[in-house]
Amino acid sequence: MAAYQISVPGPVTSREAGQMRELLNQQAARLERSGFSCCLEEFDQGTRTVFYIQNRVAGEKSEQGLRHSLGRAVADYYLAVNEPNLIRRIITQDFHYWNPGESREIERYAYHLLDDSEAEEPSHRRRKHWMARQIAKYFCNHRDLAVDGYFQFRMKRYRDILMKLVEHAIDEYLLDQEYREFIDLLRYFVSIQQPKVPLVHVLHIGIRRFRLLDGEGRPLQMKEMDHTVEELMDQVTSHEDLIVSTLLTVAPEQVVLHTRNREENVVCTLMQVFEDRITICNGCSGCRHLKGREDGFVPKG
Template sequence: MENPIEVTIHVSSEKLGKGLHCFLENKLKGLREEGLSYLTYFSEKHLSISCQFSSNDNIFSRIVEELRHHLSLFLSEYILVHMEKEIVKRIIIQDFYYSEQTEIEGILRYAEHFLKSAEEFGESSELQRMGRQCKIYKKLFDFFERERKVVLEGFIRFRLKEYYEDLVRVVEHSIDEYILEREYQEFIQLLRYFVSIQESKTPIVHVVHLKDRLFLLYDGNFHPIHVKELDECLTDLLDHNMNMDDLIITTLITLAPEQMVIHTGEKDHHVITTMRNIFEDKVYLCLSCNSCSEVIHNHSRISRNHFRP
């Protein structure tokens, strides 16, 4: 029997230690079939996990490299699956100095979304996840060539710089999105208040959504509505660089309808969502009716009241 190899993993909390110990126990079971004996122990006093490995003389030298590979693989998986959320949270608090729980949780939700669906970064989520795990695995594999003791959180912070910087980049993107969403909600509340203090000027407005950001406006008799002048307060509020989304919203607020019927086949379209958020219980959603079907069929003949970038 060769001298056993002992690997010690230091952690920062009892919860992390117990979780990692249980995870390693389950993963290491498969190595017994390869002739490897092992013993693991979690010390609550020292917050460390000790793993002792031994095998028969004739195969132990061969299995050392495999052990190094498996430990690196198991730890990289654990970091990615079970620790990444807490690492991201720590980055939000320690690197970007957020302390309000509501803000931390809001940014964290965006970060989790971006880490799971990586379209924003131009690659598949699975490919990105595998890329992050490969970076962790390589660093651990190189580390275990010479070392048998690892302080896990310190290793992540100082040895996994490339991985850590990837997470910082995700957090930066998440903060940008969180701030934009917060500003959007504040703006929606302001417009909602503006609508609530207005007297109704139009009994009913039909909004026909043709495609993308192309909308047609009609009165209660389905006659086209043409707005000659927009509300000056609103145009100042929306600033001088209004996009076409702003323009349709401003027009509707200027018309101040008592009721609004939105005819659309895309009820979750972002402009439709904004209309519903602002006008709330004034809005009725129509997914299909004879009137809007006829308008959509003949929309090429109508141009004067189009809203399109």
């Protein structure tokens, strides 16, 4: 019956050894429930902890089950211990983001991308299954595995994936920073601006479709755009920006937003820019006209 050795940096009392021990014990219990069994021992070897795993049941099926179990344990360990450290090193050493606050934010973006099932990068579950299969294949021809060395020398392709992921995360981070700065600028402009009209109703009729009404429910009459607003909105690139620029020009004392989709980007943008000047209607007689009908809107109160 074959025996395998898995080693991790640090003595048996280290956090790394404790995590690997827990994961191997979980897989051993899983094997027991499946009718198989293995013997698990551990010992210090220099500055490393070595886990010695021996199959107690003869047969290829048992060996295959053990190899897959070891693959899952090592994959879980890597995702919990090595991957976060590698992502941090890429952020600081490869892209030179040394500021702890910035690097933590970029790391958060990176994990959001990794865990996004619709993103190009592999999700946590897919990464784990892929790694577990690769490690199980490795154990078909080898009996010893140094976890850190294995991922450093045999998983270079995966490191390239993480490099591209971090680069994508940095792009997202910088775009979001620009957006926040722009929102702060617009918010400041709203705070110092003298109101020109008492109330504006914003009808969010559909995706990227809006209508502005005055307090009496009449179409809002627009004057020429304020020069300061025009300068602020030089970077208008979307319908969201257009509706914001229009409201900045009108400068209402209060805005009532009638919408069926509070999660849409434009709604979030309006709420951030106008803050205490804007409220979302909780339902009025005119809201029934939001689904495709623009005429006959009667605002609440």
